Amino acid sequence: MTSSATHPTAPETTGPAAGPVALAQRLIRFETVNPPGAERACVLWIRDLLDAAGLETRLLSLDPERPNLIARLPGRGLAEPLLLHAHVDVVPVAGQHWTRPPFAADVVDGELWGRGAVDMKGHLAMMLAALLRLAGTGTPPAGDVILAVVPDEEAGSGTGARFLVERHPELFEGVRHAIGEDGGAELALGRRLRLHPVVVAEKRACWVRATVRGEPGHGSRAAGPGGAAHKLLRLLTAIDGGGLGTVMTPVVDRMLAELSAVLPDPYARHLAAFRADPDDAAALAVFEEGDARYLRSLVQHTVNATVVHGGTATNVLPARIDVDLDGRLLPGDFGREDFLARLRERAGCEMDLEVLVEGEQMPEPRLDGFYDRLAGILRAKDPQGVPFPMVTTASTDARVFPRLGIRCFGWFPMRHALDRSYRGRLHCPDERISVEALEFGADCFHELLAGHG
Incomplete structure (x- = not known):
């Protein structure tokens, strides 16, 4: 029409x-x-x-x-x-x-x-x-x-x-x-500056169903390490931190560099320390918990357990347990096979993995003249504000x-x-x-x- x-x-x-x-x-x-x-x-x-x-x-x-x-x-x-x-x-x-x-x-x-x-x-x-x-x-x-x-x-x-x-x-x-x-996309970072994020890249979804299997049996007897529930515990413990190991991508590195250059201390110093070593747990201690979680999410493929299915009765050891995992891959040239391999390695237990949803892979972000135009308008309209490139989870x-x-x-x-x-x-x-x-x-x-x- x-x-x-x-x-x-x-x-x-x-x-x-x-x-x-x-x-x-x-x-x-x-x-x-x-x-x-x-x-x-x-x-x-x-x-x-x-x-x-x-x-x-x-x-x-x-x-x-x-x-x-x-x-x-x-x-x-x-x-x-x-x-x-x-x-x-x-x-x-x-x-x-x-x-x-x-x-x-x-x-x-x-x-x-x-x-x-x-x-x-x-x-x-x-x-x-x-x-x-x-x-x-x-x-x-x-x-x-x-x-x-x-x-x-x-x-x-x-x-x-x-x-x-x-x-x-x-x-x-x-x-x-x-x-x-x-x-x-939002970061407070001490609330000392008005920040204007310009999102230049997104993490993409890789939702997975993990299936662990074990010998069924009577619920009154102690279950061994081969039980489905024990394997589930190993998987959940392995991903309890929310990620699969740190990876500093170029776009996140630039984002952290620009922010640490304009923030007042101690925030600038701590953000620079995080940029230098994303595994340094103390580097984000000065920030609000929401900011710390967001920043940690930008330097790793994240994975969180969201839905669990399994069992048939309270007194029966399950033969199978399914757990749905919300995985989010970093922007760039990261494929689902790499994500699944990291997940298996981290869990350290036998399991079947089925990809439920895989988001589109976006190209490597390019901060060209168009980005400069967006940032320039923000600077002109709000001279006290700070535009910066951001990745959203x-x-x-x-x-x-x-x-x-x-x-x-x-x-x-x-x-x-x-x-x-x-x-x-x-x-x-x-x-x-x-x-x-x-x-x-x-x-x-x-x-x-x-x-x-």
């Missing part, structure tokens, strides 16, 4: 209604919890908004209730197209205690509350506000700006980004750089687009008080974002798009 006409009932595209806060509020009020997703009403609302502003729009669907929107603001043909991509599905709120209704989108004390405020409807609102502002000037950017609004990022991207890349790669012809979410739709030769960056520009944490609120109850952060981000995106090329 293609549309470029102005709809009589289309939302306003100028004035306060086109500002990032109002846009984010409207987006949050669409309950697009995945599963099931049901993103259609939200996507159509965005389509009408962009149609009214004169952008070219197109809907493409694997599931009619979960359409993808491709919108294009034509440029002057002086630069390659730039892709912005955002998902409108959100994770469930069931079982969480919220202080305020999660889909009311209340603004209280300068903060916008609601599921998706951070992940990633607030982020999308920044993009939309910048696009509408640029379209309203009547001055085309140097190159086309493409916005892909997709479903299903929270559950594998099958009807969203992966569908577009596999079925409609022609939509992204000529695109070399893309901007999407940052996967909740989560995976996003950015893992899909590199198949088409597109280099993806997670850029979520936010300015906030040093004692406030917003990225860390994604998927959590009371998810919220400050009004100031939304307006700052929209200004940064407008600066990027207006100067595109």
